[in-house]
Structures are given as structure tokens and as C-alpha cells.
Amino acid sequence: EDGIRDYKVTGVQTCALPILITVIVSDTKLNITTSFFYNVVNRPPYFKSSLLNYSIPVNSNTSYNLASYFADDDGNTLTMTATSSLWGATPIPITSTGYLSLSTWSTVKIVPTLAAHLGEHLIEITINDSLDSNSTSFTITVYNTPPYFVKEVPTDFTMKFNNTYVMTVPLYRDNESQPVTVMLDSISPSQIGLFTQVINNNM
Numbered sequence: 001e002d003g004i005r006d007y008k009v010t011g012v013q014t015c016a017l018p019i020l021i022t023v024i025v026s027d028t029k030l031n032i033t034t035s036f037f038y039n040v041v042n043r044p045p046y047f048k049s050s051l052l053n054y055s056i057p058v059n060s061n062t063s064y065n066l067a068s069y070f071a072d073d074d075g076n077t078l079t080m081t082a083t084s085s086l087w088g089a090t091p092i093p094i095t096s097t098g099y100l101s102l103s104t105w106s107t108v109k110i111v112p113t114l115a116a117h118l119g120e121h122l123i124e125i126t127i128n129d130s131l132d133s134n135s136t137s138f139t140i141t142v143y144n145t146p147p148y149f150v151k152e153v154p155t156d157f158t159m160k161f162n163n164t165y166v167m168t169v170p171l172y173r174d175n176e177s178q179p180v181t182v183m184l185d186s187i188s189p190s191q192i193g194l195f196t197q198v199i200n201n202n203m
Helices: none
Strands: 018-026 031-039 054-057 062-065 079-086 100-104 107-110 119-128 133-143
Touching: 054 062, 079 100, 107 119, 107 133
Parallel strands: 054 133
Antiparallel strands: 018 031, 062 107, 079 119, 100 107, 119 133
């Protein structure tokens, strides 16, 4: 008697390796066997496009959610890890704490506040589906701009002996809200004592 029997096989991630299948056909008296392998192939996760590079000022608070860049054609759950390297130093893991952190599983957050945070941070991102992984990188450059005068600088002036003149430093500003100091420069050492700070306006 001829016969055909179908078996449905569903590939799952936990079986992503060669599996030996043995088929036994028996008529209760004699049987025959045949064997074959079936392979479940895991397709690694990948990045749909290159990650963008960013430049941000010191004293900013910025987050980058990278999940939209990730893809996995098998629909597997992905995890992300990240490392950072400032000016080519040894990469260190990015954790949930620090000025450079992972605020969610796929979000890199950076809050640079110190001069030591200035420069180019190379961020390496690795995505993993528990069987295979893929990596790429992008940069976050933290920059600082100098303070500047909002109004014109002081003009030349002439004064008489034994008179006092109050020289007002024009309104100045720092875009990164860093502490600013004001000093007088290019004054002869014999004259420096003539200048006294009488007004201290801190921005």
C-alpha cells in the first residue's frame, strides 16, 4: 500500500543548529529507516542605515534613541550594548550611570558638564539577538565656544590726576552657561595697583 505522510516543522531560534531526523516506516513486521539533517538558520540583526554623527555644546542634555536603526528579519528580540572612547583612549562600557549613559535599552544619553568631557567620543554600538550580533559606530563631539561681548567693548578714555573713573565691562555672555571670570590684561606691573574691581557682575 502506498502512503504519504506530511510533518510540519517550524524553525525556532533555540534550534538554530543542524538536527538529525530519522524516519522509520514499519509494517509491524519489518521496517526501513532513512535519515536527513534539517538546519534552522538564524539571520543576524543588522543596521538599516549608518548612524549619524553629532556635535553638541558642553552643558547640554541630549539623548539618541537608536532603535529605529535596528532590524532583525527573524523577528527576534534584540539587546544593545555600547562602549565609548574619548580621543582614541581605551573603550569603556557605557552603563546606566555617568555623564554618558544608557537611559533605555536603545538610548544613549550624554550630559557633558566638565572640560574633561570636551572632544570626540567614539561610540560603538553592538546589537545582539542572543545568537548573532552586529556592530557599528558613530561620534558625538562635545565642543565649547568662548564667551563674547553682547555690546561693544570699552572705548578709549582720558582722565585727570587724582580722579576716579569706573570702567564698566560691557554685557558678556557664555552660550554654554559656564562660569566666566573677568580680568585686566596688558597692564604695566607698575600700574596694575591703580585698577581695583569695584563692581562684580556675575552672569
